[in-house]
Amino acid sequence: MPLVKDGRVTDDSWTAVGDDDQRPDGCSIIVSLERWQKDREDLRKCNQPLGIRLKSDQPPSLIEEDLGHFGLIALEFPVYKDGRAYSYARRLRDEMGYKGEIRAVGNVLRDQFLFMLRCGFDSFEVQKEKDVAAWKDALAEMSVFYQPGADTRTPVLSLRQRKIAAKKST
Amino acid sequence: MYRYDEFDQQLVNERVEQFRGQVARRLSGELEEDEFKPLRLMNGLYLQLHAYMLRVAIPYGTLSSKQMRMLAHIARKYDRDYGHFTTRQNIQYNWPKLGDVPDILKDLATVEMHAIQTSGNCIRNVTSDQYAGVAADEIEDPRIASEIIRQWSTLHPEFSFLPRKFKIAVTGSPHDRAAIKVHDIGLIIVRNDKGEVGFEVYVGGGQGRTPMVGPRIREFLPKNELLAYLEAILRVYNELGRRDNLYKARIKILVHQTGAEKFAQMVEDEFAKIDKTGELNLPNDEIERITAYFADPAYKELPTISADFQAKKSEDPAFAAWVANNVAEHKVPGYAIVNISLKPIGGIPGDASADQMDAIADLMQKYSMDEIRVTHEQNLTLPYVEQGDLYDLWQSLKAHDLATANISQITDIIACPGLDYCNLANARSIPLAQEISERFGTGERADAIGELKIKISGCINACGHHHVGHIGILGVDKKGVEFYQITLGGSADENASLGDIVGPAFTEDKVIDAIETIVDTYLDKKQDGEKFLETYRRVGLAPFKETLYAAG
Ligand code: HEM
Ligand code: SF4
Numbered sequence: 001m002p003l004v005k006d007g008r009v010t011d012d013s014w015t016a017v018g019d020d021d022q023r024p025d026g027c028s029i030i031v032s033l034e035r036w037q038k039d040r041e042d043l044r045k046c047n048q049p050l051g052i053r054l055k056s057d058q059p060p061s062l063i064e065e066d067l068g069h070f071g072l073i074a075l076e077f078p079v080y081k082d083g084r085a086y087s088y089a090r091r092l093r094d095e096m097g098y099k100g101e102i103r104a105v106g107n108v109l110r111d112q113f114l115f116m117l118r119c120g121f122d123s124f125e126v127q128k129e130k131d132v133a134a135w136k137d138a139l140a141e142m143s144v145f146y147q148p149g150a151d152t153r154t155p156v157l158s159l160r161q162r163k164i165a166a167k168k169s170t
Numbered sequence: 171m172y173r174y175d176e177f178d179q180q181l182v183n184e185r186v187e188q189f190r191g192q193v194a195r196r197l198s199g200e201l202e203e204d205e206f207k208p209l210r211l212m213n214g215l216y217l218q219l220h221a222y223m224l225r226v227a228i229p230y231g232t233l234s235s236k237q238m239r240m241l242a243h244i245a246r247k248y249d250r251d252y253g254h255f256t257t258r259q260n261i262q263y264n265w266p267k268l269g270d271v272p273d274i275l276k277d278l279a280t281v282e283m284h285a286i287q288t289s290g291n292c293i294r295n296v297t298s299d300q301y302a303g304v305a306a307d308e309i310e311d312p313r314i315a316s317e318i319i320r321q322w323s324t325l326h327p328e329f330s331f332l333p334r335k336f337k338i339a340v341t342g343s344p345h346d347r348a349a350i351k352v353h354d355i356g357l358i359i360v361r362n363d364k365g366e367v368g369f370e371v372y373v374g375g376g377q378g379r380t381p382m383v384g385p386r387i388r389e390f391l392p393k394n395e396l397l398a399y400l401e402a403i404l405r406v407y408n409e410l411g412r413r414d415n416l417y418k419a420r421i422k423i424l425v426h427q428t429g430a431e432k433f434a435q436m437v438e439d440e441f442a443k444i445d446k447t448g449e450l451n452l453p454n455d456e457i458e459r460i461t462a463y464f465a466d467p468a469y470k471e472l473p474t475i476s477a478d479f480q481a482k483k484s485e486d487p488a489f490a491a492w493v494a495n496n497v498a499e500h501k502v503p504g505y506a507i508v509n510i511s512l513k514p515i516g517g518i519p520g521d522a523s524a525d526q527m528d529a530i531a532d533l534m535q536k537y538s539m540d541e542i543r544v545t546h547e548q549n550l551t552l553p554y555v556e557q558g559d560l561y562d563l564w565q566s567l568k569a570h571d572l573a574t575a576n577i578s579q580i581t582d583i584i585a586c587p588g589l590d591y592c593n594l595a596n597a598r599s600i601p602l603a604q605e606i607s608e609r610f611g612t613g614e615r616a617d618a619i620g621e622l623k624i625k626i627s628g629c630i631n632a633c634g635h636h637h638v639g640h641i642g643i644l645g646v647d648k649k650g651v652e653f654y655q656i657t658l659g660g661s662a663d664e665n666a667s668l669g670d671i672v673g674p675a676f677t678e679d680k681v682i683d684a685i686e687t688i689v690d691t692y693l694d695k696k697q698d699g700e701k702f703l704e705t706y707r708r709v710g711l712a713p714f715k716e717t718l719y720a721a722g
Contacts, residue, residue, distance in 0.1 A: 083328075142188065142325065157449060157456060160456060161453060161455070
């Protein structure tokens with residue numbers, strides 16, 4: 001599945017490790033919450049970059065104490081309709097101050113890219129090739145945003161405040 | 171009323187083009203129907219029994235004449251010359267063609283309208299009091315908060331894929347005309363003991379198959395913190411609302427299963443984590459900017475009572491009857507609030523023809539400072555009419571079959587689309603409403619019956635609000651035959667209650683007689699000046715049960 005990061009298709013430098021697989025050495029690995037809970041001591045000691053994959057019923061509060069160990073958190077969308085991970089990403093960014101990579105995995109579709117970006121996701125395992133090709137178009141569709149998000153897009157409220165300030169200063 | 175600035179307009183324009191692209195992908199076959207479905211639902215486009223149905227938002231129910239004319243134009247150009255005003259302050263078109271929908275939306279955008287989030291599992295069109303700004307008991311115009319919520323909820327990146335749809339209603343008066351306690355979130359504008367204006371917050375009300383009156387979770391929420399608090403509620407719901415069972419997915423179930431107190435605490439905990447100094451905190455000058463749009467219009471100084479108006483009332487009893495039923499008191503001396511009934515005797519509740527819409531637009535300009543409201547009872551309200559104009563206005567309304575004098579009477583019925591349009595229906599709703607309407611009509615008998623709200627749903631989803639009808643009628647299906655179950659004593663106002671089931675359901679040919687029996691029983695039991703609901707609350711179900719089932 002193609003991985004999109006910073007707007008470009010990128011090679012994935014992370015390797016997913018199954019719950020019963022031998023831990024490979026020397027590469028960046030992604031484990032499940034279950035594996036992390038089981039092999040925590042072993043995983044903490046190994047000095048390879050660590051990522052974790054959370055299902056949509058596994059809120060990041062479960063790993064809040066351990067966030068420092070993870071360079072990547074993959075949040076799963078089992079179906080696009082299951083929108084829990086949007087809130088998880090917001091929480092990770094806004095409330096827990098998580099600075100690592102947040103990856104959208106699962107049923108990741110074109111018409112959701114922008115919402116995901118705005119909630120703090122910064123890499124995307126895109127399901128369909130043609131959605132990858134449409135990445136730029138999908139993001140260009142909207143340029144006005146009412147809500148503050150976890151991204152750098154300026155919400156309308158701030159733009160209005162700036163307008164008022166500019167008016168006052170002239 | 172609110173006017174779009176360049177940002178609001180840009181967003182709606184972009185949304186039209188985005189949807190045009192989505193429709194094109196569907197028509198070219200790039201998108202399958204099941205992939206297209208959530209996209210069209212985010213924009214109010216349903217697939218019904220016979221055709222697509224487009225639901226257009228009328229945020230908090232306010233329209234200008236220019237917008238009304240556009241609604242007429244759309245009915246004429248893209249539909250079958252009529253539109254249907256709904257209980258959620260929307261208008262629905264029943265016959266648009268898929269390929270036309272982007273153009274319809276483009277036309278709407280030219281008058282600052284849209285269909286954004288009128289369906290789908292997202293925050294829906296915000297609803298409010300049709301008497302906003304003109305009610306004497308109002309603390310603050312609820313449309314200010316409603317517009318703020320409209321903007322915040324539009325294409326919200328975090329809350330566009332909720333467990334289920336989410337409806338917010340706001341009232342600014344202690345007398346609740348917006349049924350806020352049967353909404354996912356209900357807000358009442360209140361003044362605290364320091365004299366500050368803020369919100370009382372109710373959460374987890376709703377209708378559908380599990381009707382509930384929402385409990386209060388916050389006594390006073392300062393204005394500036396509104397969005398942060400809403401965001402806290404929505405975040406808790408988005409994470410914890412049930413996604414395994416469609417029928418248990420509304421926030422009411424979560425609140426009920428968690429317990430209101432515990433749920434309130436979870437919201438407070440989340441609220442405490444949200445940065446309230448940041449961009450979610452509403453700056454005063456933004457509140458003022460929006461408030462300015464809802465400032466009082468330039469009222470004239472008029473005598474409290476127009477002599478001419480009084481004279482006309484005594485000369486013309488039909489006019490007097492219309493005034494008694496359809497005209498409400500205005501906060502400004504010499505002005506009146508006029509309700510236009512969209513429930514002509516024997517007609518389809520909420521329907522208006524394109525010609526009627528154009529006629530209404532003319533009357534809005536001539537008599538009501540260019541403004542109208544759509545009510546959750548599927549009627550229209552002219553908010554700024556001078557008493558002295560009432561007679562002329564009434565005559566013009568009559569000419570367009572819009573002067574039925576039956577607001578809040580037994581023929582002012584709410585009915586869902588039912589089996590005539592809806593693929594979930596067990597039974598017909600509209601023909602039943604028509605029959606009841608014809609049975610009781612207007613005039614002496616209807617006046618004697620007085621305020622009596624009948625609400626009809628064709629199935630348990632309760633689109634017709636039957637749970638909160640003084641008399642509720644619910645279509646049920648028994649082996650392919652249409653049956654109707656009757657409830658009594660529901661109410662959607664500040665003393666909200668859910669109706670009690672009166673007994674076994676009635677067949678179609680018996681249900682109208684049953685309504686008649688209920689009415690007769692009420693008239694028999696009624697004490698001086700008592701309304702139906704008051705009598706019911708005093709005497710209870712028993713006498714009605716007795717008369718209804720005695721013979722059988
Ligand atoms: C024919 C198309 C329609 C379909 C298929 C439909 C479907 C539904 C369904 C499935 C529900 C239950 C949702 C839930 O509570 O989880 C519902 C509720 C509701 N619908 Fe409809 N509906 C239709 C038309 C309408 C119309 C025309 C109106 C307005 C007049 C309307 C207003 C409502 C309202 C007010 C509820 C109330 C329940 C609540 O939100 O608590 N619906 N509808
Ligand atoms: S109440 Fe049932 S029959 Fe009526 S519109 Fe809603 S879903 Fe359809």
